[in-house]
Amino acid sequence: MYGFEAMTFNIHGGYLEAIVRGYRSGLLTAADYNNLCQCETLDDIKMHLSATEYGPYLQNEPSPLHTTTIVEKCTLKLVDEYKHMLTQATEPLSTFLEYIRYGHMIDNVVLIVTGTLHERDVQELLEKCHPLGMFDSIATLAVAQNMRELYRLVLVDTPLAPYFSECITSEDLDDMNIEIMRNTLYKAYLEDFYRFCQKLGGATSEIMSDLLAFEADRRAVNITINSIGTELTRDDRRKLYSNFGLLYPYGHEELAVCEDIDQVRGAMEKYPPYQSIFSKLSYGESQMLDKAFYEEEVKRLCLAFEQQFHYAVFFAYMRLREQEIRNLMWISECVAQNQKARVHDSVVFIF
C-alpha cells in the first residue's frame, strides 16, 4: 500500500516519529563541533557539552574526566532514548527497533569470544561491550569452546540464533574463525533486516533498502580490503558478501578476485554512487576510506529525515548518534593526548 502511509501511519508511529525528530534536533551542529575542536582540556569539552542535551548525563561527573567516561555517558543517553522508544513502540516498529541492535549484539559476541580466547577477564570485557548489544546470557559466552557449543549453549536463546545456521562447525575457535563468523553473522543479519524492511513496504522499504544496500556494499569493500594478503580463499571471500546491494552480483565477482587496493578501486569506480568516494582518495591509499564512507553514510542518513511516515528515521537517528559519539570520542582523545592537529582527521560533521 505504497503511498497511503500518511493515512494510517500516525495511529501507531506518529508519536514516536515526533519523538525521534525531536531527538534529532538535539544532535550537535557544526558550530558545536567547531567549539569542541577548540577545547584545551576534557573539562572544556564537558563544559561545552553541558549546554547541549548531554548536560544532565555529564553534570554529576567529578572533575578529572576520562575519554571513556565521556563516551560512556554519551552512549548512556543514546541507550536511554532507545529504550524509551522501544517501550513505546508497537509492532512492527518494535521489531524494527530490535533489528537495529542486532549488529551490536554480533559485535559484542565477537568481542567476548575473542577476549576469552586471549584469556581476558570476563567482567572487563563486559564493560567494553556496547550496552545496546547486551543480552541476558552474554557472560556465559566464555564457557563455549567452539562454534557448535557457542550456538547450542548461549546463542540459541538470542535473536541471533537463525543467523548461525551457516557457520556452525566443530572447529575450535581462533581469530580467523571468529572474524569469519562475525562476517557471516553480519551477512545473515543484513539480509534478514533487508527482507524484513521489504516486507514492511512503502517508504520504509524504499529508504531502508538504500541504506542497507550501502551498508552491505561498504562491508563488502572492507572485507575485500582486509582480506587482501590473508589466507582467505576467493570463494570464502565471495561467501561473506551479502546477497543484495548495488554491487550484487557482478561487483562481488570483481571484488572477490581483487588482489590490491587499486583493483578494488577499479571495481568500485564503475558504480557512480561510489565513484565520488574513491575519487577523493589518492591511488594506493586506504586510510581515509573509512572517513569517506562515513561521510557518505551520514549524508544518506540525513536524507532519510526528508521524508515522513516511515521507520528509516529511527535507524538513521541511531546511526547518526553513534557517529556523533564516535566524533566525540575522537575529539576527546585528540584533546587528551594533545594531538589537536589531527582533530579534523576523523570527525564527520553531521549537519
Added chain:
Amino acid sequence: AAFDGGWKMEYIDNLPSMDLMRSEKMTLVQLIIPVESAHRAVSYLGQLGLLQFRDLNDDKSPFQRTFVNQVKRCAEMSRKLRFFKDQIHKAGLMPSPNPASQPDIELEELEMQLADHEHELIEMNANSDKLQQTYNELLEFKMVLQKAGDFLVSSGGHAAAQETELDENIPINDDYADSASLLEQEMRPGPSNQSGVRFISGIICKSKVMRFERMLFRTTRGNMLFNQAQADDQIMDPVSNETVEKTVFVVFFSGEQARTKILKICEAFGANCYPVPEDTTKRRQITREVLSRLSELETTLEAGLRHRDKALTSIGFHLTKWMTVVSREKAVYDSLNMLNFDVTKKCLVGEGWCPIFAKTKIQEALQRATFDSNSQIGVIFHVMDSIESPPTYFRTNHFTNPYQEIVDAYGYVAPCVHQINANVAKYQEANPAVYTIITFPFLFAVMFGDWGHGICLLLGALYLVSREKKLGSQKLGSFMEMLFGGRYVLLLMSLFSIYCGLIYNEFFSVPFHIFGHSAYKCRDATCSDSRSIGLVKYRDAYPFGVDPSWRGSRSELPFLNSLKMKMSILFGLAQMNLGIILSYFNARYFSNSIDIKYQFVPQMIFLNSLFGYLSILIITKWCTGSQADLYHVMIYMFLSPFEDLGENQLFWGQGVILLLLALIAVPWMLFPKPFILKRLHTERFQGRTYGILGSSDMYNDEEPDSARQQHHEDFNFSEVFVHQMIHAIEFVLGAVSNTASYLRLWALSLAHSELSTVFYEKVLLLAWGYDNIIIRLVGLAVFAFATAFILLMMETLSAFLHALRLHWVEFQNKFYHGDGYKFKPFSFATLPDDDD
C-alpha cells in the same frame, strides 16, 4: 468612547503618567569597573536586580571567557552539593528547611569545606559498602549453609536407592580452615574422587534461577541434579539500595571438566558459590561462627551508619545556604563573563540596560561596592546612546501581574510575523494590560452571568486571596499554581459575574425578586397561557435587570436573545474603537503623523460609518421603542442606498453618505502611506551616491514608525506596499468578522443559562418531584456535580478562553505590535532553584 468631542492635544499630553500604560524608560549604560571591585560590584547589582547585562563576548565560546575557571569551580561545587543532597535523600534525612543563620563564608573556604566533606563521605561510603559486602556474603553463606545442609540431609534420607552410591561419593570438605578464605569465594572441591558425584552450592538472584538451571543443563548435557530453595532473608543490594530475593541452589555433578564449566557459568550469572561441609557437626560449627561474625558486623555497620547520618545531618544543616551561595557565585561569574577587559587590563567594561528610575540606586550600589572593597578608583557609570530598541519592562504588582501575563502570553501563541523572538510589547508601546484589568473580567462575566455561580467563584477567589501569604511561600502543583497566580483575575471575574448575574436575574437559573415586585402578571389564575400568549404588564417596570416573571414565559427567549445580541455588538464596537484610539495614542507618542492621517482616521471612519451607525440605530431603537427592523436597514443600505427609510430616517441621505464614507476610507488606508514613505526615502537619499556608514543617527524621531524596521536594509517599495495592502484588507474584512466575533458573548451567555436551566429543571426539580429520599439525594448529587464540574469548571474555562480570544485578536490587533523583548535583569531573586 469618552474621547469624542472637543479634546485638546495639550490636555492629553498633560495627563498624569500611567506607569503601566507605557513600559519603563530604559537607558543603555556603560560600567567601567576596576578589577579588584568587580566581583563585589556585580554581586551588589545582583542583589539590586535592576540591570540587564549585554553579552559583549558573544563571539567567544564559554570556555574562552575570562572567568571560566571560577565558573568551573562553581559547577564542581554544585556537583558536590548535589551529591550531598542525594546522599541525604538516600539516608532518609531531610535537609533542614530553615537555613541556619551563619556568617557569610568565602568561596574558597566553602570550596575547601565541601571538598573535605565530600572526601569524608566518600570514604565512609566506601567503608560501609565494604562492610555491607562482607555482611551480605556472610548472610548468604549462612543461608546456603542452612538450605544446602537440608538438601544434603534429605538427599541422604530420600533417595534411598542412590544413597549408597552417593554416600560413598559425596566429597567432604574436611579441610575447611577458616571463614576468611571462604569469604573470598574460594571454592574448595572435596578430595577428588575421580568417578564420583560432587556438588557446588551457592546462591543466586531469584530472577535468574530459571536461565541458570537451563544453562547448567545444556552444558552438562543433563548430567546434573539441580536443587533449589528460596532464601529466607532478602539481601540488600549495596548499589541500588534495594532488597533482592535470592535462591539457594546445590548442583550435583561429576567430572572435572563439568566443574570448571559450572564454575564459569556461576561466575557469568553472578552466583556466589560457598562450600558447605558434608559433615553435620562441622556445618553446625561453621554456622555458629558465621552467626557470631554476623552479629559483630551488624553492630559495626550500625555504628558506621550512625556516624554517617550524623555527618549528613550536619551537612544538611547548611546545605540550603551553601546552595544559594554557590548558585549566586556562579551567576555573578556568568555575568562577569559578559564583560570585556579594557586596553589596560585593569578594568572591566560592561554594558547593560537599566530603567532610568534605577540609575541612582545602581550608582549607590556601585559606590558601596567600591567602598567595601577598599578600591582606590570608583566605578565609572555613564549613559550611552543606542540605536537598538531597549527591552520592555513593566513594573507590576500582585494585582496587575496576572493581567500583564495574559497580555504577554499572546506572543507565545501567535508570534509576530516580522520578528522571530517576538513576545512582549514593543518598547514604550501602549500596554493593553491597563484596559484588560477591567475589560477582561467584564467580558468574561457577560458570558458567565449568574450570581449564584459568581458567588461560588468569589468564595474560591477569596480563599486564595486570604491565604496569599501562606500559599505564596509553599510549592503548589501546576494547576493550583495557575489558579493561585490568577487569583485576582478570578476575584474580579467573580465580582463581575455577580453583577451580570443580577442584571440577567439568574441564580443557578432561578429568578429572584430582589429589587421589588415584578411588573407583569398572568392573564388568569392558572397561568397556563404564559408560554403561548404571554403576560400582562400591570405596574411600573422592574427597577433593575430582567423581570423575574419572564422566566419560562413566551417573551423570555426573544427578549434575552435580542438584548444579548445587541449588547454584544455594542460592547464589541466600544472595545474595537478603544483599540483604534490606542493606535492613535501610539502614533502620537512615537510622533508618527503618517499613521494618524492614513491609518487611524480612515479606520475610524470605516468602522463607525458601518458598525458605529448600527450601534446608534440600536441605541435609538432602545430609547425610542421604535419597531424598525435593523436587519432591513443595514442590508438595504448596501442594496439600495437611495431608498427612503421612512421612519428610520435620521438625517438626509443617511445611507448614501455613510456608504460613501466607508468606500472612500478603503483606498485612503491602502494607497497614500506606501507612496509617502517612498517619497520620504528618495528625498532623504537624494544626491547621495553611496550608502551611509554607521546609520546610527540618520533616522531622527520624526521618522515614520514603520520605516524603523528598515534601518539596515534597503527600502523595498513592493514589500511595503504588499504589507500595507495586507494590513488594509485585514482591517476591512476584520471590521465585519470581528464584529461578528463579538456575538460569542451572546452565544456563550445563552449556552450557560440554558445549561444551568437544564440541570436545575431536568435534574433537581425532576428528582424533587418524587417523594423518595433516595431519588432526591441522587438528584441533588447529580445537580451538585454538574454545577461544580460542568458549570463552574468547564464553563469558566470556556468563557475564559473566549474572553482571552476577544482581547488577543479583536482588541489587540487594532494597535498592538508585541515585537519587543522582555527586560531580564541580572537578579539573585530570579535565579532558578536547584530543587528539581
